[in-house]
Amino acid sequence: MNLLKMFDNQVVGIEFRDDRITLVCLKKGITGFKLTASINIPFNGSGLNDDTISELKKFLTQNGINVKNVSVSIPSEWSLIKFMDVPSPDRNALKNVIRYEIERHIPFDIDDIYYDFQIVAEKSNIYSVILVATQKEKLEYVKDFLDKVPLKLQNVSVASICNLNAIEFSEYKTNILIDYSGIGRRPEVFGSKESVCVSVNIKSNGYEIAVIKNGLCIFLKNAPIDFTVPHDNILKILCDDITNTIDGISGKKPDKIVLSGDVVSGLKDLLAGTGTRIKIVEKLSCQSKNGMGLSMNDILSATGACYSAFGFGSTQVNLLPDKGSRNKKAGPMIARISLVVIVLLSCMLAFLEISREKYMIKAIEKEISGNKPVMMQIEQLSSELYMIDKKKKYLKEKEVGNMSKLDMLAELTVILPENVWLSGFSCTEKKKGTGGYKGEVIISGFTKSYSDLISLIENSSYFENAEFVKPITKSGFGEAFEIKASIAAPDKKKAGQEK
Numbered sequence: 019m020n021l022l023k024m025f026d027n028q029v030v031g032i033e034f035r036d037d038r039i040t041l042v043c044l045k046k047g048i049t050g051f052k053l054t055a056s057i058n059i060p061f062n063g064s065g066l067n068d069d070t071i072s073e074l075k076k077f078l079t080q081n082g083i084n085v086k087n088v089s090v091s092i093p094s095e096w097s098l099i100k101f102m103d104v105p106s107p108d109r110n111a112l113k114n115v116i117r118y119e120i121e122r123h124i125p126f127d128i129d130d131i132y133y134d135f136q137i138v139a140e141k142s143n144i145y146s147v148i149l150v151a152t153q154k155e156k157l158e159y160v161k162d163f164l165d166k167v168p169l170k171l172q173n174v175s176v177a178s179i180c181n182l183n184a185i186e187f188s189e190y191k192t193n194i195l196i197d198y199s200g201i202g203r204r205p206e207v208f209g210s211k212e213s214v215c216v217s218v219n220i221k222s223n224g225y226e227i228a229v230i231k232n233g234l235c236i237f238l239k240n241a242p243i244d245f246t247v248p249h250d251n252i253l254k255i256l257c258d259d260i261t262n263t264i265d266g267i268s269g270k271k272p273d274k275i276v277l278s279g280d281v282v283s284g285l286k287d288l289l290a291g292t293g294t295r296i297k298i299v300e301k302l303s304c305q306s307k308n309g310m311g312l313s314m315n316d317i318l319s320a321t322g323a324c325y326s327a328f329g330f331g332s333t334q335v336n337l338l339p340d341k342g343s344r345n346k347k348a349g350p351m352i353a354r355i356s357l358v359v360i361v362l363l364s365c366m367l368a369f370l371e372i373s374r375e376k377y378m379i380k381a382i383e384k385e386i387s388g389n390k391p392v393m394m395q396i397e398q399l400s401s402e403l404y405m406i407d408k409k410k411k412y413l414k415e416k417e418v419g420n421m422s423k424l425d426m427l428a429e430l431t432v433i434l435p436e437n438v439w440l441s442g443f444s445c446t447e448k449k450k451g452t453g454g455y456k457g458e459v460i461i462s463g464f465t466k467s468y469s470d471l472i473s474l475i476e477n478s479s480y481f482e483n484a485e486f487v488k489p490i491t492k493s494g495f496g497e498a499f500e501i502k503a504s505i506a507a508p509d510k511k512k513a514g515q516e517k
Contacts, residue, residue: 481506
């Protein structure tokens with residue numbers, strides 16, 4: 019198995035509109051999100067038909083998209099979005115209480131709708147929730163169309179919420195470690211978790227205003243707008259609605275206003291007078307450089323549907339009736355567990371390798387310690403051999419005149435009797451010697467009788483002018499002596515003796 023494919027996943031998002039469908043393919047790999055393909059398929063006057071299905075199949079085949087599950091965004095006009103404060107003893111009982119509130123506040127039979135809700139605030143036993151409901155016939159219409167492709171619904175949300183999630187993650191960049199380890203930072207488009215942000219998304223036929231507080235959507239509104247009216251009138255309509263929303267919903271001055279979509283010229287400058295920081299979102303981080311021919315507004319809702327399928331987005335609703343059996347976070351959870359297992363295995367292998375190396379080092383150290391006495395003897399012998407070799411080399415190479423020290427020692431060994439023991443020997447070369455002498459030698463040692471030592475040395479062809487340097491002294495080894503003699507060339511002395 020290729021481990022990288024465990025973290026390589028793609029989702030198809032489809033936005034349904036009254037006049038067309040928009041499809042995008044969002045891929046989540048080891049380096050983050052990437053939009054790999056997108057298309058707008060307009061209807062040919064009769065809504066969803068065989069031509070639309072053929073065009074959709076062709077697009078999936080040409081782009082190599084092999085997915086069976088899709089995440090869908092349906093028009094906000096098909097749904098009812100309501101914010102309610104619901105009393106409930108606890109979260110477990112909240113679902114039944116919500117069902118009761120739906121029957122009271124929604125003008126449809128409970129059996130004729132699909133719905134979902136999300137808790138956005140909690141205080142004591144009062145739960146603030148966002149409730150989204152749509153008629154069953156709308157979702158059955160979508161399901162019947164996708165069954166003919168065939169594709170299967172994984173997640174269904176409304177366009178307003180999908181747009182909000184896409185804007186929230188418009189600048190989000192992640193990678194395999196940040197994503198699956200769960201240590202990634204919250205997107206900062208809407209500010210920090212404690213801040214209040216107003217999001218305004220302007221579309222071709224209207225606009226959406228949302229208020230995000232403590233990281234969750236507490237207000238969401240869709241409104242039409244006539245772009246044929248004078249420009250100043252459009253600015254006034256938008257500005258007044260944004261100001262009224264801020265005054266009536268958030269309870270405090272917002273920290274940021276986020277503008278996206280077909281931003282009206284001059285709106286940012288007009289809102290700057292409020293003293294609130296203005297941010298404009300012009301592109302989604304998952305889009306490629308060329309944008310594949312579609313604007314951000316074209317793909318915004320379909321991309322947000324993909325993020326919902328991945329479990330990304332602060333506002334999460336899924337209108338599918340069997341969503342309980344669809345654990346949309348199972349994929350990320352499995353990937354996180356797999357990542358943890360891989361990290362643990364890597365750490366274990368590293369630990370075993372380090373332990374093996376430590377064991378080998380200890381074994382080597384133990385063996386070295388056991389051989390230490392032998393090694394010390396070898397080192398001592400090596401040192402002695404080195405000194406002997408050094409002395410030998412010195413004796414061979416050092417010459418006085420034409421004689422080496424070794425030659426002179428050999429001569430003394432021959433001329434001196436067996437009862438003489440030498441304890442010292444040194445010689446000095448005289449470069450400017452007189453009388454043919456090349457230097458002098460000093461020998462010291464012990465003897466049984468010193469009386470004939472001078473004559474023995476004088477009779478040698480190597481030495482002349484022998485004399486005692488110090489008085490003779492008695493010791494336990496005999497009579498200690500020290501004699502100095504001149505060194506002469508053997509040939510010269512031999513010639514002198516013949517004369």
